[in-house]
Amino acid sequence: MPELPEVQTIVDDLKKKIIGLQIVDVWTDAYQLIKKPSFENFKKQIKGAKIEEIERRGKNILIFLTKSYKLNTKKMILLIHQKLTGHLLCGQWQMENGKWQPIEKGPLEETVNNYIHLILFLNNGKMLALSDLRKFAKVILSSPSDIENLKEIKELGPDPLDKNFNFEEFKKLIKSEKRKIKEVLMDQSVISGIGNIYSDEILWQAKIHPLKLANQLADLEIKKLYKAMHSVLEKAIKMRGTSISDFRDPEGKPGKYAEIRAVYQREGEKCRRCGAIIKRIKIGGRSAHFCPKCQRA
DNA sequence: ATGACGTCCTGCCTGC
DNA sequence: TGCAGGCAGGACGTCA
Numbered sequence A: 001m002p003e004l005p006e007v008q009t010i011v012d013d014l015k016k017k018i019i020g021l022q023i024v025d026v027w028t029d030a031y032q033l034i035k036k037p038s039f040e041n042f043k044k045q046i047k048g049a050k051i052e053e054i055e056r057r058g059k060n061i062l063i064f065l066t067k068s069y070k071l072n073t074k075k076m077i078l079l080i081h082q083k084l085t086g087h088l089l090c091g092q093w094q095m096e097n098g099k100w101q102p103i104e105k106g107p108l109e110e111t112v113n114n115y116i117h118l119i120l121f122l123n124n125g126k127m128l129a130l131s132d133l134r135k136f137a138k139v140i141l142s143s144p145s146d147i148e149n150l151k152e153i154k155e156l157g158p159d160p161l162d163k164n165f166n167f168e169e170f171k172k173l174i175k176s177e178k179r180k181i182k183e184v185l186m187d188q189s190v191i192s193g194i195g196n197i198y199s200d201e202i203l204w205q206a207k208i209h210p211l212k213l214a215n216q217l218a219d220l221e222i223k224k225l226y227k228a229m230h231s232v233l234e235k236a237i238k239m240r241g242t243s244i245s246d247f248r249d250p251e252g253k254p255g256k257y258a259e260i261r262a263v264y265q266r267e268g269e270k271c272r273r274c275g276a277i278i279k280r281i282k283i284g285g286r287s288a289h290f291c292p293k294c295q296r297a
Numbered sequence B: 001a002t003g004a005c006g007t008c009c010t011g012c013c014t015g016c
Numbered sequence C: 001t002g003c004a005g006g007c008a009g010g011a012c013g014t015c016a
Helices: A004-018 A039-046 A110-114 A144-148 A167-175 A181-186 A196-205 A219-238
Strands: A023-028 A034-036 A050-057 A060-068 A073-081 A086-091 A093-096 A099-102 A116-122 A127-132 A138-142 A279-283 A286-290
Touching (some): A039 A073, A073 A086, A167 A219
Antiparallel strands (some): A023 A116, A086 A127
């Protein structure tokens, strides 16, 4: 599932590949992915739009578009949230027997191609495809002000790697939360971009039990947490994300953080620090992985 | 306001 | 072997 490091990897790659290009057509077989506007209007509006800039907001991808008319230029933003199993792929496919097949056999794997549900055709012959096994992904096309005012954008908490988001502010946020620290880290309105994988990894790094209540953490623990948040996320970006079974970059290649991950989906395996057996519990309906010896309750 | 739960969707795993 | 049932999972919506 794409979280901050995976989305950052995708945005950085896409910037190099598609900025300056024009969208010439669009195809979908899963209308429910496009939440706004209707597909008919989506198609009408996006055809002919030029890709100007790409940004990450939390786990959301914002693609800034302009469309020139005779008398004016209209600005739009295409918002994409990949949710659990969404992939943004850049390449060339052709329809064969009702399935999209990559024209060049490369790192793009069979399984990713099987779930292509939305394609933006670009004016250099390439395509930007959204593959999504679960069809949970969300796509919205609207004006910049509409997008900025969406609850899921406007109410995002600070970005963990934003230089202005200093320790004092982080501490204030954590101290004001009485929920379990794992839940707080994953709440996009508190801090944006962290999900299940990295909250587990960060808590292991900081040696904090996921069930601990945020407002009961000692200052020293919050300091460790702040440091761990930076080191884990920065390392994961360097390794181009975590691919347990699903994540792929725009060329279809997996990230390498999974190889060095400490706890996520390592239930029953040994802790890399102390050798104890990694445990899995449920917190707020989500699974949390931790070392019962390193991360004391 | 807050927290618990339902919803979307489908591959995969379990148990009979 | 086959099939039904349960599970996973981000974030919004609903309900108490």
